[in-house]
Amino acid sequence: MDSTLALQLLIQGILLGGLYGLIALGLSLIFGVMGVINFAHGQMMVIGMYISYWIFALLGVEPYLSLVIVSAAIFVLGYVIQSSVVNRILDYPEAMQVLPLVAIGIILENTALLLWGPDHRSPHTAFSLDTIWLGEAMIDVSRLIAFSMAIIITFAIFIFLRKSNMGKCIRAAADNRMAATLVGINVSRINNFSFGLGAATTGAAGALLLPLMPLSPNLGHDFTLTAFIVVILGGMGNLVGALVGGLILGVAESMSTLFLPSTLKQVVSFGILIVIMLFRPQGLLGGKK
Amino acid sequence: MTRLTILLAVVLSILLLVPLFLEKYVLGIFIMIFFYAYLGQSWNILTGYTGHISLGHALYVGVGAYTSTYLAQNYGLSPWIGMLVGGVFAVIIALFLGYLGFRFGLRGVYFVILTIAFAEITRLIVSHVEALGSFSGIFLDFNPSFWNFQFRGNVPYYYIALGFMVFSIIVVRILEGSRAGRFMVAIREDEEAAQALGVNAFKYNMIAIALSAFMTSLAGTFYANYIFYLHPDTLFGMALSIELILRPIIGGLGTILGPVLGSFILTPLSEISRAYFTKGGFEGLHLILYGIIAVLVVLFMPKGIIYYVKRWLNPVLRLDNRTYVYSEKGSEAEAES
Numbered sequence: 165m166d167s168t169l170a171l172q173l174l175i176q177g178i179l180l181g182g183l184y185g186l187i188a189l190g191l192s193l194i195f196g197v198m199g200v201i202n203f204a205h206g207q208m209m210v211i212g213m214y215i216s217y218w219i220f221a222l223l224g225v226e227p228y229l230s231l232v233i234v235s236a237a238i239f240v241l242g243y244v245i246q247s248s249v250v251n252r253i254l255d256y257p258e259a260m261q262v263l264p265l266v267a268i269g270i271i272l273e274n275t276a277l278l279l280w281g282p283d284h285r286s287p288h289t290a291f292s293l294d295t296i297w298l299g300e301a302m303i304d305v306s307r308l309i310a311f312s313m314a315i316i317i318t319f320a321i322f323i324f325l326r327k328s329n330m331g332k333c334i335r336a337a338a339d340n341r342m343a344a345t346l347v348g349i350n351v352s353r354i355n356n357f358s359f360g361l362g363a364a365t366t367g368a369a370g371a372l373l374l375p376l377m378p379l380s381p382n383l384g385h386d387f388t389l390t391a392f393i394v395v396i397l398g399g400m401g402n403l404v405g406a407l408v409g410g411l412i413l414g415v416a417e418s419m420s421t422l423f424l425p426s427t428l429k430q431v432v433s434f435g436i437l438i439v440i441m442l443f444r445p446q447g448l449l450g451g452k453k
Numbered sequence: 454m455t456r457l458t459i460l461l462a463v464v465l466s467i468l469l470l471v472p473l474f475l476e477k478y479v480l481g482i483f484i485m486i487f488f489y490a491y492l493g494q495s496w497n498i499l500t501g502y503t504g505h506i507s508l509g510h511a512l513y514v515g516v517g518a519y520t521s522t523y524l525a526q527n528y529g530l531s532p533w534i535g536m537l538v539g540g541v542f543a544v545i546i547a548l549f550l551g552y553l554g555f556r557f558g559l560r561g562v563y564f565v566i567l568t569i570a571f572a573e574i575t576r577l578i579v580s581h582v583e584a585l586g587s588f589s590g591i592f593l594d595f596n597p598s599f600w601n602f603q604f605r606g607n608v609p610y611y612y613i614a615l616g617f618m619v620f621s622i623i624v625v626r627i628l629e630g631s632r633a634g635r636f637m638v639a640i641r642e643d644e645e646a647a648q649a650l651g652v653n654a655f656k657y658n659m660i661a662i663a664l665s666a667f668m669t670s671l672a673g674t675f676y677a678n679y680i681f682y683l684h685p686d687t688l689f690g691m692a693l694s695i696e697l698i699l700r701p702i703i704g705g706l707g708t709i710l711g712p713v714l715g716s717f718i719l720t721p722l723s724e725i726s727r728a729y730f731t732k733g734g735f736e737g738l739h740l741i742l743y744g745i746i747a748v749l750v751v752l753f754m755p756k757g758i759i760y761y762v763k764r765w766l767n768p769v770l771r772l773d774n775r776t777y778v779y780s781e782k783g784s785e786a787e788a789e790s
Binding site: 195252256257258259262264267269271273274277278389392425427434435437441442445 | 553557573743748
């Protein structure tokens with residue numbers, strides 16, 4: 165086996181894994197607080213990518229800067245979805261919780277299709293063709309930036325949840341909704357905020373992904389599934405687990421292209437998912453519930 | 454004879470006569486109504502009765518379609534027999550999936566994701582198998598004959614699809630009145646409590662998933678010989694799995710007529726709006742509409758449309774309590790057994 169190629173794939177896997185972690189972090193946060201699975205997660209990210217794309221195409225602002233605006237926009241989207249739909253279905257049986265979010269995913273995906281058409285778009289951002297050589301391995305600058313920013317955002321969210329008042333309220337609501345209500349936390353507002361925050365992280369991930377892959381409306385579905393796998397790998401509702409799971413999955417998918425055609429790399433991730441479900445359904449780092 | 458039975462008999466006889474008067478396009482819409490009602494009903498057996506949500510039921514449609522087509526093309530086996538072989542394959546896969554999921558009591562979200570994973574893995578594998586047409590899919594040759602499950606015009610397909618739908622209604626009706634069906638409902642309501650009362654939850658979950666998968670796969674063979682083109686993305690993809698669950702949920706989950714009603718409402722809407730909007734250059738708009746309807750129904754009619762229709766028809770049909778609480782006749786059967 166070509167060791168340079170392996171090293172290269174390992175690095176690429178880690179870099180992409182950081183982004184997977186960021187996407188999954190949002191999903192895990194939403195699950196941890198509300199106990200619902202956001203089946204529209206990847207589709208939200210795609211909307212974020214389109215916003216970022218248009219800001220770049222029209223105003224020439226780099227995705228790394230427009231990330232703030234994108235996150236804010238997707239935060240609002242998440243907040244609205246939570247307050248208008250998800251808050252009403254929290255007590256429904258699970259089958260009824262799944263459908264509305266799947267339906268929102270369909271709505272978002274087809275809104276993107278309707279507004280922007282089915283064509284693939286790949287913007288040429290500032291660093292999209294730059295590379296650094298690390299020994300014999302080549303690293304894309306845009307991947308490196310995306311990874312670093314993903315890690316920074318992940319840690320910023322950890323600190324926010326640990327230190328800020330709002331973050332403490334979120335953790336309280338996730339721990340025990342009833343008790344949180346009793347001590348005077350407005351839980352439905354916390355829910356809205358958490359869904360918004362979870363959505364905003366995936367929106368940020370979308371902006372970071374934009375320079376890395378061609379954009380098309382049906383991209384979301386695969387990322388929703390990837391985020392599920394990462395979250396189950398790390399443990400549902402476990403935020404550190406999301407990061408660890410993301411890195412593992414990124415490396416596994418990337419390394420698998422040594423043996424398999426790249427179109428089959430998802431078989432590897434689903435294989436990992438099934439193995440994890442069999443032997444450690446609570447996830448590597450243990451989950452909530 | 455209850456009045457409901459009479460109503461259903463009237464509806465059925467109208468449906469039997471309808472092909473005499475309708476043109477091909479409208480007939481095609483009816484075929485899709487029956488097709489999705491059948492699929493929804495098959496899915497309903499698992500999710501409506503045991504409460505385990507499958508979002509990967511397209512898997513079984515695909516297995517049915519590919520198995521019968523492969524056997525017909527390579528061994529000249531009639532799809533009528535290939536359909537049953539596909540059913541057996543679907544049951545084997547479903548039992549494996551069920552074993553993984555139910556052994557650990559994986560519920561809710563975990564089970565949903567397991568079913569998605571199975572469907573996606575199969576889709577990706579089929580996309581890479583040369584003998585199954587890989588990415589480009591399989592085209593079926595058109596050799597009309599009964600033995601080949603292929604016909605000229607839509608009328609034979611209409612009656613076959615209608616037959617499928619009626620068959621599924623009968624199966625679910627029998628299931629609902631049976632001991633096994635009642636155990637499944639108990640599992641749906643509270644799996645642990647059911648087990649505490651001595652219901653072998655694992656066994657009845659497995660029965661439900663096997664029956665559901667078998668019936669779903671039969672529809673795959675029908676699809677293959679009606680559409681004449683198989684593609685891994687359309688047959689194993691998530692889009693079909695979602696299509697398939699919308700109707701029973703909107704019509705009424707865990708009821709006999711809910712999936713059928715759901716299909717009668719949603720399928721024409723979907724077919725017509727798709728044709729209309731795509732012509733107008735609004736690709737995707739019909740799915741947006743679809744999604745909005747699904748969200749609104751779940752928010753405002755969580756029991757499904759059938760519940761309101763029943764309440765509305767109650768003065769005419771004199772259903773009384775019978776259809777709200779699962780039929781009293783069933784409890785007599787319970788006492789006898």
